[in-house]
Protein backbone atom coordinates (compact mmCIF):
# COMPACT_ATOMS: atom_id res chain seq x y z
CA UNK A 1 0.00 0.00 0.00
CA UNK A 2 2.13 2.88 1.24
CA UNK A 3 5.38 1.18 0.22
CA UNK A 4 6.65 4.29 -1.49
CA UNK A 5 6.85 6.07 1.82
CA UNK A 6 8.44 3.21 3.69
CA UNK A 7 12.21 2.90 3.48
CA UNK A 8 13.58 -0.50 4.28
CA UNK A 9 10.24 -2.22 3.92
CA UNK A 10 11.75 -5.60 3.11
CA UNK A 11 13.97 -5.39 6.17
CA UNK A 12 10.85 -4.81 8.18
CA UNK A 13 9.29 -8.00 6.89
CA UNK A 14 12.54 -9.76 7.70
CA UNK A 15 12.25 -8.58 11.29
CA UNK A 16 8.66 -9.73 11.53
CA UNK A 17 9.66 -13.13 10.19
CA UNK A 18 12.27 -13.33 12.91
CA UNK A 19 9.51 -12.61 15.38
CA UNK A 20 11.31 -9.54 16.69
CA UNK A 21 9.18 -6.59 17.47
CA UNK A 22 11.12 -4.77 20.13
CA UNK A 23 13.09 -2.80 17.60
CA UNK A 24 11.31 -0.93 14.88
CA UNK A 25 12.76 0.92 11.96
CA UNK A 26 12.15 4.63 11.77
CA UNK A 27 9.62 5.16 9.03
CA UNK A 28 10.47 8.08 6.86
CA UNK A 29 9.08 9.57 3.70
CA UNK A 30 11.12 9.32 0.52
CA UNK A 31 12.27 12.85 1.39
CA UNK A 32 13.68 11.68 4.70
CA UNK A 33 10.98 12.96 7.06
CA UNK A 34 10.11 10.76 10.04
CA UNK A 35 6.40 10.88 10.88
CA UNK A 36 6.42 8.96 14.16
CA UNK A 37 6.45 11.32 17.15
CA UNK A 38 6.42 14.38 14.87
CA UNK A 39 4.61 17.37 16.37
CA UNK A 40 2.05 19.42 14.46
CA UNK A 41 4.74 22.09 14.00
CA UNK A 42 7.12 19.42 12.59
CA UNK A 43 4.40 18.23 10.21
CA UNK A 44 3.59 21.76 9.01
CA UNK A 45 7.28 22.46 8.48
CA UNK A 46 7.60 19.25 6.46
CA UNK A 47 4.53 20.23 4.36
CA UNK A 48 6.10 23.59 3.61
CA UNK A 49 9.40 22.06 2.55
CA UNK A 50 7.65 19.51 0.34
CA UNK A 51 8.94 16.64 2.45
CA UNK A 52 5.45 15.41 3.23
CA UNK A 53 1.86 15.53 1.98
CA UNK A 54 -1.35 15.04 3.90
CA UNK A 55 -2.03 12.01 1.70
CA UNK A 56 1.24 10.39 2.82
CA UNK A 57 0.34 11.18 6.39
CA UNK A 58 -3.09 9.55 6.14
CA UNK A 59 -1.61 6.54 4.35
CA UNK A 60 1.02 6.21 7.06
CA UNK A 61 -1.61 6.26 9.81
CA UNK A 62 -3.81 3.80 7.91
CA UNK A 63 -0.88 1.43 7.82
CA UNK A 64 -0.13 1.93 11.51
CA UNK A 65 -3.77 1.24 12.34
CA UNK A 66 -3.87 -1.83 10.13
CA UNK A 67 -0.80 -3.22 11.89
CA UNK A 68 -1.41 -2.28 15.50
CA UNK A 69 -5.10 -1.67 16.02
CA UNK A 70 -6.10 -5.35 16.06
CA UNK A 71 -4.15 -5.56 19.33
CA UNK A 72 -4.60 -2.04 20.75
CA UNK A 73 -8.24 -1.37 19.77
CA UNK A 74 -7.86 2.39 19.96
CA UNK A 75 -9.64 3.10 16.67
CA UNK A 76 -13.31 2.21 16.22
CA UNK A 77 -14.03 3.44 12.68
CA UNK A 78 -12.06 4.90 9.81
CA UNK A 79 -13.48 7.77 7.79
CA UNK A 80 -13.79 6.60 4.16
CA UNK A 81 -13.36 10.27 3.12
CA UNK A 82 -10.03 10.86 4.90
CA UNK A 83 -7.91 10.39 1.78
CA UNK A 84 -10.02 12.76 -0.28
CA UNK A 85 -9.88 15.31 2.54
CA UNK A 86 -6.10 14.88 2.49
CA UNK A 87 -5.95 15.45 -1.26
CA UNK A 88 -8.06 18.58 -0.84
CA UNK A 89 -5.69 19.86 1.85
CA UNK A 90 -2.69 19.14 -0.37
CA UNK A 91 -4.33 21.10 -3.21
CA UNK A 92 -5.20 24.03 -0.95
CA UNK A 93 -1.66 24.18 0.41
CA UNK A 94 -0.31 24.55 -3.13
CA UNK A 95 -2.74 27.33 -3.90
CA UNK A 96 -2.36 29.40 -0.73
CA UNK A 97 0.48 31.52 0.62
CA UNK A 98 2.61 29.70 3.23
CA UNK A 99 1.55 30.67 6.72
CA UNK A 100 -1.97 31.65 5.65
CA UNK A 101 -3.44 28.31 6.71
CA UNK A 102 -4.52 27.19 10.17
CA UNK A 103 -2.02 25.10 12.19
CA UNK A 104 -4.29 22.05 11.93
CA UNK A 105 -4.74 22.36 8.18
CA UNK A 106 -4.06 18.94 6.61
CA UNK A 107 -3.52 17.26 10.00
CA UNK A 108 -5.40 13.99 10.73
CA UNK A 109 -7.41 13.94 13.94
CA UNK A 110 -9.29 11.11 15.68
CA UNK A 111 -12.50 11.79 17.63
CA UNK A 112 -13.83 9.93 20.64
CA UNK A 113 -16.94 8.10 19.44
CA UNK A 114 -19.31 10.28 21.48
CA UNK A 115 -18.50 13.31 19.27
CA UNK A 116 -20.97 13.62 16.40
CA UNK A 117 -19.93 13.90 12.77
CA UNK A 118 -22.43 14.40 9.98
CA UNK A 119 -20.62 12.19 7.48
CA UNK A 120 -20.17 8.48 6.77
CA UNK A 121 -18.94 7.82 10.31
CA UNK A 122 -21.27 6.52 13.02
CA UNK A 123 -21.56 8.27 16.39
CA UNK A 124 -22.44 5.66 18.97
CA UNK A 125 -20.58 6.16 22.29
CA UNK A 126 -19.43 2.58 21.67
CA UNK A 127 -22.92 1.12 21.98
CA UNK A 128 -24.87 -0.89 19.41
CA UNK A 129 -27.94 1.00 20.59
CA UNK A 130 -26.81 4.06 18.62
CA UNK A 131 -25.60 2.23 15.52
CA UNK A 132 -27.61 3.54 12.62
CA UNK A 133 -28.58 6.76 14.42
CA UNK A 134 -28.43 9.88 12.27
CA UNK A 135 -27.11 13.05 13.87
CA UNK A 136 -28.62 16.43 12.93
CA UNK A 137 -25.25 18.12 12.38
CA UNK A 138 -21.56 18.02 13.20
CA UNK A 139 -20.69 18.61 16.86
CA UNK A 140 -19.66 22.24 17.50
CA UNK A 141 -16.01 21.25 17.90
CA UNK A 142 -16.11 19.30 14.63
CA UNK A 143 -17.45 22.33 12.76
CA UNK A 144 -14.40 24.25 13.98
CA UNK A 145 -12.03 21.43 13.05
CA UNK A 146 -13.42 21.22 9.52
CA UNK A 147 -13.15 25.00 9.08
CA UNK A 148 -9.50 24.80 10.10
CA UNK A 149 -8.88 22.18 7.40
CA UNK A 150 -8.16 19.29 9.76
CA UNK A 151 -8.72 15.78 8.36
CA UNK A 152 -11.23 13.64 10.27
CA UNK A 153 -9.36 10.32 10.31
CA UNK A 154 -12.04 8.43 12.23
CA UNK A 155 -13.60 7.63 15.58
CA UNK A 156 -11.80 6.37 18.67
CA UNK A 157 -12.92 3.72 21.15
CA UNK A 158 -14.00 4.61 24.67
CA UNK A 159 -15.58 3.17 27.76
CA UNK A 160 -19.15 2.61 26.54
CA UNK A 161 -21.42 5.61 27.17
CA UNK A 162 -18.30 7.36 28.53
CA UNK A 163 -18.44 4.94 31.46
CA UNK A 164 -21.98 5.75 32.42
CA UNK A 165 -23.56 2.37 31.79
CA UNK A 166 -22.00 0.23 34.45
CA UNK A 167 -19.35 0.20 37.17
CA UNK A 168 -18.67 -3.46 36.48
CA UNK A 169 -17.37 -3.09 32.92
CA UNK A 170 -13.61 -2.66 32.57
CA UNK A 171 -12.43 0.86 31.82
CA UNK A 172 -11.86 1.23 28.08
CA UNK A 173 -14.39 -1.43 27.11
CA UNK A 174 -17.35 -0.96 24.77
CA UNK A 175 -19.54 -3.46 22.97
CA UNK A 176 -18.64 -2.02 19.56
CA UNK A 177 -14.97 -1.31 20.22
CA UNK A 178 -13.96 -4.20 22.48
CA UNK A 179 -11.41 -3.68 25.21
CA UNK A 180 -8.75 -1.09 24.36
CA UNK A 181 -5.21 -1.88 25.47
CA UNK A 182 -2.55 0.33 26.98
CA UNK A 183 0.25 0.20 24.37
CA UNK A 184 2.95 0.24 27.07
CA UNK A 185 1.98 -2.91 28.96
CA UNK A 186 -1.18 -4.14 27.21
CA UNK A 187 -2.99 -3.47 30.49
CA UNK A 188 -5.58 -0.91 31.55
CA UNK A 189 -5.60 2.15 29.26
CA UNK A 190 -7.94 4.01 31.65
CA UNK A 191 -11.11 5.56 30.29
CA UNK A 192 -13.33 6.85 29.26
CA UNK A 193 -11.30 8.62 26.53
CA UNK A 194 -9.16 5.49 26.21
CA UNK A 195 -9.10 5.23 22.41
CA UNK A 196 -7.85 8.77 21.80
CA UNK A 197 -5.01 8.31 24.31
CA UNK A 198 -4.06 4.82 23.05
CA UNK A 199 -4.06 6.03 19.46
CA UNK A 200 -1.90 9.13 19.83
CA UNK A 201 0.44 7.23 22.17
CA UNK A 202 1.00 4.50 19.56
CA UNK A 203 1.32 6.94 16.65
CA UNK A 204 -1.90 5.75 15.00
CA UNK A 205 -2.85 9.40 14.43
CA UNK A 206 -1.39 12.89 14.85
CA UNK A 207 -3.82 14.36 17.40
CA UNK A 208 -7.18 13.53 19.00
CA UNK A 209 -10.18 14.77 20.95
CA UNK A 210 -11.56 13.26 24.12
CA UNK A 211 -14.17 14.33 26.63
CA UNK A 212 -14.25 14.44 30.40
CA UNK A 213 -16.96 14.51 33.04
CA UNK A 214 -14.77 13.30 35.90
CA UNK A 215 -11.28 12.09 35.02
CA UNK A 216 -11.91 10.87 31.47
CA UNK A 217 -9.23 12.99 29.77
CA UNK A 218 -6.73 13.34 32.61
CA UNK A 219 -6.60 9.65 33.56
CA UNK A 220 -6.07 8.08 30.10
CA UNK A 221 -3.56 10.82 29.23
CA UNK A 222 -1.41 9.95 32.23
CA UNK A 223 -1.81 6.20 31.77
CA UNK A 224 -0.71 6.30 28.11
CA UNK A 225 2.13 8.83 28.46
CA UNK A 226 0.44 11.58 26.47
CA UNK A 227 -0.76 15.13 27.15
CA UNK A 228 -4.40 15.91 27.87
CA UNK A 229 -6.11 19.22 28.44
CA UNK A 230 -9.41 19.19 30.32
CA UNK A 231 -10.69 22.69 29.54
CA UNK A 232 -12.83 24.88 31.80
CA UNK A 233 -16.43 23.72 31.31
CA UNK A 234 -17.92 25.77 28.45
CA UNK A 235 -14.61 26.81 26.90
CA UNK A 236 -15.27 24.24 24.17
CA UNK A 237 -18.71 23.40 22.81
CA UNK A 238 -20.47 20.24 23.98
CA UNK A 239 -23.21 20.52 21.36
CA UNK A 240 -23.48 17.26 19.45
CA UNK A 241 -21.58 15.22 22.03
CA UNK A 242 -23.34 12.28 23.70
CA UNK A 243 -23.63 13.79 27.20
CA UNK A 244 -23.37 12.82 30.85
CA UNK A 245 -23.60 16.15 32.67
CA UNK A 246 -23.72 19.56 30.95
CA UNK A 247 -22.47 21.00 34.24
CA UNK A 248 -19.27 18.93 34.13
CA UNK A 249 -18.80 17.69 30.53
CA UNK A 250 -15.94 19.25 28.60
CA UNK A 251 -14.25 18.43 25.30
CA UNK A 252 -10.48 18.63 25.06
CA UNK A 253 -7.36 17.56 23.20
CA UNK A 254 -5.35 14.41 23.85
CA UNK A 255 -1.99 14.65 22.05
CA UNK A 256 1.64 13.63 22.40
CA UNK A 257 2.91 17.09 23.33
CA UNK A 258 1.74 20.24 25.09
CA UNK A 259 2.30 22.25 21.92
CA UNK A 260 0.02 19.96 19.88
CA UNK A 261 -2.62 20.11 22.61
CA UNK A 262 -2.45 23.93 22.70
CA UNK A 263 -2.93 24.11 18.92
CA UNK A 264 -5.92 21.77 19.05
CA UNK A 265 -7.42 23.70 21.97
CA UNK A 266 -7.16 27.03 20.17
CA UNK A 267 -8.88 25.49 17.16
CA UNK A 268 -11.88 24.17 19.09
CA UNK A 269 -12.37 26.82 21.83
CA UNK A 270 -15.00 29.52 21.50
CA UNK A 271 -18.66 30.37 21.04
CA UNK A 272 -21.13 27.91 19.58
CA UNK A 273 -24.76 29.04 19.50
CA UNK A 274 -25.81 25.45 20.17
CA UNK A 275 -24.10 25.43 23.59
CA UNK A 276 -25.02 28.47 25.68
CA UNK A 277 -22.24 27.86 28.22
CA UNK A 278 -19.71 28.78 25.52
CA UNK A 279 -20.95 32.39 25.46
CA UNK A 280 -19.92 33.18 29.04
CA UNK A 281 -16.77 31.06 28.86
CA UNK A 282 -15.65 32.82 25.68
CA UNK A 283 -14.31 35.57 27.98
CA UNK A 284 -11.60 33.10 28.89
CA UNK A 285 -10.39 32.62 25.31
CA UNK A 286 -7.22 34.69 24.90
CA UNK A 287 -6.75 36.92 21.86
CA UNK A 288 -4.18 35.26 19.63
CA UNK A 289 -4.87 31.73 20.85
CA UNK A 290 -3.00 29.38 23.17
CA UNK A 291 0.24 28.78 21.25
CA UNK A 292 1.62 32.09 22.53
CA UNK A 293 1.85 30.48 25.99
CA UNK A 294 4.28 27.77 24.88
CA UNK A 295 7.18 29.35 26.75
CA UNK A 296 10.19 27.34 27.86
CA UNK A 297 10.56 29.60 30.89
CA UNK A 298 6.84 29.41 31.66
CA UNK A 299 7.50 28.14 35.19
CA UNK A 300 9.39 31.24 36.25
CA UNK A 301 7.55 33.03 39.07
CA UNK A 302 4.63 30.58 39.10
CA UNK A 303 3.19 29.61 42.49
CA UNK A 304 2.36 25.90 42.68
CA UNK A 305 0.56 24.23 45.55
CA UNK A 306 1.13 20.66 46.78
CA UNK A 307 -1.73 19.06 48.72
CA UNK A 308 -0.23 15.83 50.09
CA UNK A 309 -3.70 14.29 50.52
CA UNK A 310 -3.78 13.86 46.73
CA UNK A 311 -0.65 11.72 46.83
CA UNK A 312 -1.86 8.24 47.60
CA UNK A 313 1.42 6.40 47.17
CA UNK A 314 3.79 5.33 49.92
CA UNK A 315 7.19 6.84 50.61
CA UNK A 316 9.89 4.85 48.84
CA UNK A 317 7.76 3.93 45.85
CA UNK A 318 9.06 5.02 42.50
CA UNK A 319 6.13 7.39 41.99
CA UNK A 320 6.84 9.08 45.30
CA UNK A 321 10.55 9.49 44.48
CA UNK A 322 9.72 10.73 40.99
CA UNK A 323 7.35 13.40 42.25
CA UNK A 324 9.95 14.61 44.78
CA UNK A 325 12.37 14.98 41.85
CA UNK A 326 9.73 16.85 39.87
CA UNK A 327 9.23 19.35 42.71
CA UNK A 328 12.99 20.01 42.52
CA UNK A 329 12.79 20.56 38.78
CA UNK A 330 9.81 22.90 39.17
CA UNK A 331 11.80 24.95 41.70
CA UNK A 332 14.92 24.93 39.52
CA UNK A 333 12.84 26.34 36.69
CA UNK A 334 11.81 29.26 38.87
CA UNK A 335 8.50 28.14 40.37
CA UNK A 336 7.62 28.62 44.03
CA UNK A 337 6.38 25.25 45.31
CA UNK A 338 4.25 25.57 48.43
CA UNK A 339 4.23 22.18 50.12
CA UNK A 340 1.88 20.56 52.64
CA UNK A 341 -1.13 22.72 51.84
CA UNK A 342 -4.57 21.62 52.98
CA UNK A 343 -8.04 21.83 51.52
CA UNK A 344 -10.08 22.68 54.59
CA UNK A 345 -13.23 20.80 53.76
CA UNK A 346 -11.62 17.85 51.97
CA UNK A 347 -13.34 15.20 54.12
CA UNK A 348 -16.70 16.83 53.53
CA UNK A 349 -16.05 16.89 49.78
CA UNK A 350 -15.02 13.25 49.76
CA UNK A 351 -18.06 12.13 51.74
CA UNK A 352 -20.51 14.23 49.79
CA UNK A 353 -22.95 12.33 47.58
CA UNK A 354 -23.98 15.36 45.54
CA UNK A 355 -21.85 14.53 42.49
CA UNK A 356 -23.09 11.00 41.94
CA UNK A 357 -26.68 12.09 42.50
CA UNK A 358 -26.45 15.11 40.19
CA UNK A 359 -24.54 13.23 37.49
CA UNK A 360 -27.12 10.47 37.34
CA UNK A 361 -29.98 12.92 37.16
CA UNK A 362 -28.30 15.12 34.57
CA UNK A 363 -27.36 12.05 32.54
CA UNK A 364 -31.00 11.04 32.23
CA UNK A 365 -32.19 14.53 31.28
CA UNK A 366 -29.39 15.40 28.86
CA UNK A 367 -29.21 11.96 27.23
CA UNK A 368 -32.97 12.02 26.61
CA UNK A 369 -32.58 15.42 25.02
CA UNK A 370 -29.62 14.27 22.84
CA UNK A 371 -31.58 11.23 21.67
CA UNK A 372 -34.73 13.27 20.91
CA UNK A 373 -32.71 15.64 18.70
CA UNK A 374 -31.36 12.87 16.48
CA UNK A 375 -32.76 12.77 12.93
CA UNK A 376 -33.21 9.02 13.24
CA UNK A 377 -32.30 6.56 15.97
CA UNK A 378 -33.07 3.05 17.21
CA UNK A 379 -33.40 4.55 20.73
CA UNK A 380 -35.05 7.80 21.81
CA UNK A 381 -34.66 7.79 25.60
CA UNK A 382 -32.68 6.27 28.46
CA UNK A 383 -35.57 3.83 28.91
CA UNK A 384 -35.12 2.72 25.30
CA UNK A 385 -31.36 2.24 25.82
CA UNK A 386 -31.96 0.09 28.89
CA UNK A 387 -34.53 -1.97 26.98
CA UNK A 388 -32.15 -2.28 24.01
CA UNK A 389 -29.40 -3.62 26.28
CA UNK A 390 -31.80 -6.22 27.68
CA UNK A 391 -32.95 -7.27 24.24
CA UNK A 392 -29.38 -7.51 22.92
CA UNK A 393 -27.86 -8.78 26.12
CA UNK A 394 -25.30 -11.00 24.39
CA UNK A 395 -24.06 -8.27 22.05
CA UNK A 396 -23.87 -5.78 24.91
CA UNK A 397 -22.48 -8.30 27.45
CA UNK A 398 -25.27 -7.44 29.84
CA UNK A 399 -24.83 -10.53 32.00
CA UNK A 400 -21.17 -9.79 32.64
CA UNK A 401 -21.25 -6.04 33.00
CA UNK A 402 -24.84 -5.06 33.74
CA UNK A 403 -26.11 -1.50 33.46
CA UNK A 404 -26.28 -0.41 37.09
CA UNK A 405 -25.51 3.28 36.52
CA UNK A 406 -28.25 3.55 33.89
CA UNK A 407 -30.76 1.78 36.11
CA UNK A 408 -29.97 4.10 39.02
CA UNK A 409 -30.24 7.18 36.79
CA UNK A 410 -33.57 5.95 35.41
CA UNK A 411 -35.10 5.97 38.88
CA UNK A 412 -33.81 9.35 40.11
CA UNK A 413 -36.50 11.89 40.89
CA UNK A 414 -36.79 15.32 42.49
CA UNK A 415 -35.60 18.34 40.57
CA UNK A 416 -35.39 20.16 43.92
CA UNK A 417 -32.82 17.67 45.18
CA UNK A 418 -30.82 18.14 41.99
CA UNK A 419 -30.73 21.88 42.58
CA UNK A 420 -29.61 21.29 46.15
CA UNK A 421 -26.85 18.92 45.02
CA UNK A 422 -25.60 21.47 42.49
CA UNK A 423 -25.57 24.21 45.13
CA UNK A 424 -23.71 21.88 47.47
CA UNK A 425 -20.98 21.30 44.92
CA UNK A 426 -20.50 24.97 44.17
CA UNK A 427 -20.36 25.73 47.91
CA UNK A 428 -17.84 22.92 48.47
CA UNK A 429 -15.73 24.21 45.58
CA UNK A 430 -15.78 27.79 46.82
CA UNK A 431 -14.70 27.02 50.36
CA UNK A 432 -12.41 24.21 49.16
CA UNK A 433 -10.33 24.46 46.00
CA UNK A 434 -11.02 28.13 45.26
CA UNK A 435 -10.17 29.24 48.78
CA UNK A 436 -6.93 27.25 48.66
CA UNK A 437 -5.98 28.85 45.34
CA UNK A 438 -6.87 32.39 46.38
CA UNK A 439 -5.47 32.49 49.91
CA UNK A 440 -2.15 31.06 48.74
CA UNK A 441 -2.15 33.11 45.51
CA UNK A 442 -1.57 29.91 43.55
CA UNK A 443 -1.34 29.63 39.78
CA UNK A 444 -1.94 25.87 39.95
CA UNK A 445 -2.12 22.83 42.18
CA UNK A 446 0.22 20.03 41.15
CA UNK A 447 -0.76 16.42 41.81
CA UNK A 448 -0.77 12.89 40.41
CA UNK A 449 -4.02 11.61 38.95
CA UNK A 450 -6.17 10.85 41.98
CA UNK A 451 -9.35 12.27 43.45
CA UNK A 452 -7.83 15.65 42.55
CA UNK A 453 -9.54 14.91 39.22
CA UNK A 454 -12.92 14.96 40.98
CA UNK A 455 -12.12 18.27 42.70
CA UNK A 456 -11.55 19.77 39.26
CA UNK A 457 -14.63 18.00 37.89
CA UNK A 458 -17.24 19.21 40.38
CA UNK A 459 -16.07 22.82 40.05
CA UNK A 460 -15.73 22.85 36.24
CA UNK A 461 -12.04 23.77 36.60
CA UNK A 462 -9.37 23.08 33.97
CA UNK A 463 -6.44 20.69 34.25
CA UNK A 464 -3.52 19.58 32.12
CA UNK A 465 -1.86 16.15 32.35
CA UNK A 466 1.78 15.75 31.23
CA UNK A 467 3.87 12.53 31.16
CA UNK A 468 5.66 12.22 34.51
CA UNK A 469 7.26 8.77 34.60
CA UNK A 470 6.88 5.00 34.33
CA UNK A 471 6.46 2.47 37.11
CA UNK A 472 7.01 -1.18 36.12
CA UNK A 473 6.40 -0.20 32.51
CA UNK A 474 3.14 1.64 33.24
CA UNK A 475 3.18 5.36 32.50
CA UNK A 476 1.84 7.92 34.96
CA UNK A 477 1.15 11.61 34.60
CA UNK A 478 1.45 14.85 36.55
CA UNK A 479 -1.56 17.15 36.67
CA UNK A 480 -1.60 20.91 36.88
CA UNK A 481 -5.07 22.21 37.78
CA UNK A 482 -6.24 25.79 38.26
CA UNK A 483 -9.16 28.17 38.46
CA UNK A 484 -11.65 28.67 35.62
CA UNK A 485 -10.11 30.22 32.54
CA UNK A 486 -6.54 29.61 33.70
CA UNK A 487 -5.60 27.58 30.59
CA UNK A 488 -2.96 30.15 29.52
CA UNK A 489 -1.08 29.75 32.82
CA UNK A 490 -1.56 25.98 32.88
CA UNK A 491 -0.14 25.73 29.36
CA UNK A 492 2.89 27.84 30.33
CA UNK A 493 3.50 25.61 33.34
CA UNK A 494 2.87 22.33 31.52
CA UNK A 495 5.01 23.25 28.52
CA UNK A 496 7.88 24.44 30.67
CA UNK A 497 7.72 21.24 32.75
CA UNK A 498 7.52 19.06 29.63
CA UNK A 499 10.49 20.76 27.98
CA UNK A 500 12.55 20.48 31.17
CA UNK A 501 11.83 16.76 31.62
CA UNK A 502 10.90 15.23 28.21
CA UNK A 503 9.61 12.05 29.82
CA UNK A 504 7.43 10.69 27.05
CA UNK A 505 8.90 7.87 25.04
CA UNK A 506 6.92 5.99 22.42
CA UNK A 507 5.57 2.54 23.36
CA UNK A 508 6.80 -0.69 21.76
CA UNK A 509 5.10 -1.47 18.45
CA UNK A 510 2.25 -3.93 18.96
CA UNK A 511 1.80 -6.03 15.88
CA UNK A 512 -0.95 -8.53 15.51
CA UNK A 513 0.22 -12.05 14.80
CA UNK A 514 -0.23 -12.84 11.11
Ligand SMILES: *[C@@H]1O[C@H](CO)[C@@H](O)[C@H](O)[C@H]1NC(C)=O
Nearest residue numbers: 077078079080120121122131
Ligand atom coordinates in the same frame (compact mmCIF):
# COMPACT_ATOMS: atom_id res chain seq x y z
C1 LIG B 1 -21.47 2.71 10.27
O1 LIG B 1 -22.21 1.58 10.66
C2 LIG B 1 -22.78 0.85 9.59
C3 LIG B 1 -23.66 -0.21 10.18
O2 LIG B 1 -22.92 -1.14 10.89
C4 LIG B 1 -21.65 0.26 8.76
O3 LIG B 1 -22.18 -0.43 7.65
C5 LIG B 1 -20.75 1.39 8.27
O4 LIG B 1 -19.65 0.85 7.61
C6 LIG B 1 -20.28 2.23 9.45
N1 LIG B 1 -19.52 3.36 8.95
C7 LIG B 1 -18.20 3.42 8.97
C8 LIG B 1 -17.59 4.63 8.37
O5 LIG B 1 -17.49 2.56 9.44
Ligand SMILES: *[C@@H]1O[C@H](CO)[C@@H](O)[C@H](O)[C@H]1NC(C)=O
Nearest residue numbers: 353354357417418420421424
Ligand atom coordinates in the same frame (compact mmCIF):
# COMPACT_ATOMS: atom_id res chain seq x y z
C1 LIG C 1 -26.25 19.01 50.56
O1 LIG C 1 -25.44 19.26 51.69
C2 LIG C 1 -26.12 19.08 52.93
C3 LIG C 1 -25.21 19.59 54.02
O2 LIG C 1 -23.95 18.98 53.96
C4 LIG C 1 -26.51 17.63 53.06
O3 LIG C 1 -27.17 17.40 54.27
C5 LIG C 1 -27.40 17.24 51.88
O4 LIG C 1 -27.69 15.86 51.94
C6 LIG C 1 -26.73 17.56 50.58
N1 LIG C 1 -27.65 17.34 49.48
C7 LIG C 1 -27.46 16.48 48.48
C8 LIG C 1 -28.53 16.40 47.46
O5 LIG C 1 -26.48 15.80 48.36
